[in-house]
Structure formats: C-alpha cells, structure tokens
Amino acid sequence: MGKLTTHVLDTAHGCPAADLKIELWQIDSQTDQKTLIKTVLTNSDGRTDSPMLNESEINVGIYELVFAIGEYFASKFAHPVEPAFLDRVPIRFGIADATAHYHVPLLASPWSYSTYRGS
Structure with missing residues (x-):
C-alpha cells in the first residue's frame, strides 16, 4: 500500500514541530507547473493526522512539500529576526513506485534544515 507521510522536528528546541503549515504540490514534469x-x-x-497521500491518491510523479518554518519559528521566539533567514523550505522529490511508502521528514532550525527518505 503506497502512501506519502512526513513529520517535522524542531532541532532548535529539541521537540516535534507542532502547528507547522505544510503544503503538498504536484509538479508537471513537462512544464514545471x-x-x-x-x-x-x-x-x-x-x-500530520493522516498521510499526505494515501493509497488511492498516490501516483508516480514529481511532488514538492513546502514547510512554513519561518512562520513556525517566528511564533516560538520572543524577538524573531526579520526577515527570517529561512522562511519556506521546499523539498522536491520523485515518487517512482506508487505502491511504496515514501516518508519525507524535515529536521529544522531557524538557520538550517535536512531531510532524507525515511521508512
């Protein structure tokens, strides 16, 4: 059963990033639209409370998760820096097997981030 999941860890505070906005986009490989x-x-x-894509929604293709970490960290600091060093973090990736589980986590601070394909 294929699906796409994600989670976000706040490495600046050492905790999960609750109430962080995530957008999921599908990218047309021909036009980049x-x-x-x-x-x-x-x-x-x-x-997320449910998969970003469940087994009936997942398809082979190019996708992008956009994490609103600037907004998230602005709410966590008494005096946030403006403009934020990082604002919206896009992670573009391909799904080659619609029957597989793709887990795309984000580890983020106001100054850095990393990702990997998890399980």
Whole structure:
C-alpha cells in the first residue's frame, strides 16, 4: 500500500514541530507547473493526522512539500529576526513506485534544515 507521510522536528528546541503549515504540490514534469494538492498543519507530535497521500491518491510523479518554518519559528521566539533567514523550505522529490511508502521528514532550525527518505 503506497502512501506519502512526513513529520517535522524542531532541532532548535529539541521537540516535534507542532502547528507547522505544510503544503503538498504536484509538479508537471513537462512544464514545471505546480498544482496545490493540500495544505495541513502538523499535530502535537510534529506529524500530520493522516498521510499526505494515501493509497488511492498516490501516483508516480514529481511532488514538492513546502514547510512554513519561518512562520513556525517566528511564533516560538520572543524577538524573531526579520526577515527570517529561512522562511519556506521546499523539498522536491520523485515518487517512482506508487505502491511504496515514501516518508519525507524535515529536521529544522531557524538557520538550517535536512531531510532524507525515511521508512
């Protein structure tokens, strides 16, 4: 059963990133045109309540998750720096097997981020 999941860890505070906005876009590989599929907020565990794409929604193609970490970190600091060093973090990736589980987590601070394909 294929699906796409994500979660976000706040490495500046050492905790899950709750209430962080994530957009999921599908990218047309021929035109590079983006189509917004959904926008969600992370829960208290830094995860989405349901998969970003479930088994009936997932297709082979190019996708992009956009994480609103600038907005998230601005709400966590008493005196946020303006403009934020990082604002919206896009992660573009390909789904080659619609029957596989793709997990794309984000580890983020106001100054850096990393990702990987998890399980």
